[in-house]
Amino acid sequence: xxxxxxxxxxxxxxxxxxxxxxxxxxxxxxxxxxxxxxxxxxxxxxxxxxxxxxxxxxxxxxxxxxxxxxxxxxxxxxxxxxxxxxxxxxxxxxxxxxxxxxxxxxxxxxxxxxx
Amino acid sequence: xxxxxxxxxxxxxxxxxxxxxxxxxxxxxxxxxxxxxxxxxxxxxxxxxxxxxxxxxxxxxxxxxxxxxxxxxxxxxxxxxxxxxxxxxxxxxxxxxxxxxxxxxxxxxxxxx
Numbered sequence: 001x002x003x004x005x006x007x008x009x010x011x012x013x014x015x016x017x018x019x020x021x022x023x024x025x026x027x028x029x030x031x032x033x034x035x036x037x038x039x040x041x042x043x044x045x046x047x048x049x050x051x052x053x054x055x056x057x058x059x060x061x062x063x064x065x066x067x068x069x070x071x072x073x074x075x076x077x078x079x080x081x082x083x084x085x086x087x088x089x090x091x092x093x094x095x096x097x098x099x100x101x102x103x104x105x106x107x108x109x110x111x112x113x114x115x
Numbered sequence: 116x117x118x119x120x121x122x123x124x125x126x127x128x129x130x131x132x133x134x135x136x137x138x139x140x141x142x143x144x145x146x147x148x149x150x151x152x153x154x155x156x157x158x159x160x161x162x163x164x165x166x167x168x169x170x171x172x173x174x175x176x177x178x179x180x181x182x183x184x185x186x187x188x189x190x191x192x193x194x195x196x197x198x199x200x201x202x203x204x205x206x207x208x209x210x211x212x213x214x215x216x217x218x219x220x221x222x223x224x225x226x227x228x
Binding site: 004006008032036041043044045046049088090092101102103106107108 | 208
C-alpha cells in the first residue's frame with residue numbers, strides 16, 4: 001500500500017463548478033501538506049501549503065487537512081478552463097535526518113474544466 | 116528571477132546507451148532534488164543534495180544511476196546503461212533549504228527504445 005493515495009480521476013466538470021480533490025495517507029508523521037498543480041509538459045508548481053490540521057483559503061482555492069482521519073482535500077470554486085491540469089497532493093514529515101524535506105506525492109488527479 | 120533550468124527537454128536513446136541530464140537551480144538555493152515521474156504517477160525522490168553533499172540517495176538505483184553536484188550549484192544525473200523501464204520524466208527541483216518550498220523545473224522527458 002502506498003503512503004499517499006489519490007483518486008487519479010480523470011475528473012471532467014463544466015465551467016463554474018465546485019471541484020473537490022482528495023488524498024488519504026497512512027504515515028502519521030506527515031505534518032506538512034501541499035497541493036501542486038502540473039500543466040501538461042511542465043513541472044509541478046506549488047498551489048497551497050498547510051501545516052498540521054485546519055483550513056486555508058487563497059482566492060478560489062481552499063485546502064483542508066484532517067489529521068485525525070489522515071485525509072486532505074482541495075476545493076476549487078468557480079472553476080475555470082485555465083484550471084485544467086493535473087493536481088498532486090504532497091506531504092512531508094517534520095523529522096530530522098535524511099527524511100527532512102522529503103516530499104511524498106500522490107498519483108495526481110487529472111482535471112478538465114470545459115467551457 | 117529565473118526558475119530551475121533543465122536540459123535537454125527531450126531525449127531519445129536506444130537501450131544500453133548512456134544518458135545525462137543537467138539542472139541549474141534557482142540562484143541561492145542550497146537544496147537540490149532529482150525526482151522521477153512515471154506516466155500517470157506523482158514524482159518520486161531519487162536524490163537530495165544539501166550544497167555538495169548527497170544527504171538522501173536511498174531511492175537512487177546505484178547500479179546504473181549516478182549524480183553529482185560539483186561546487187554546490189549545477190547538478191548532473193546520469194544513467195548508464197539505460198533500460199526500457201527508465202523511460203519517464205526526470206524532474207529537478209530546488210529550495211532555499213530543506214523543508215522550504217520546492218520549485219520544479221520543466222523536466223527532461225526520456226524515451227528509451
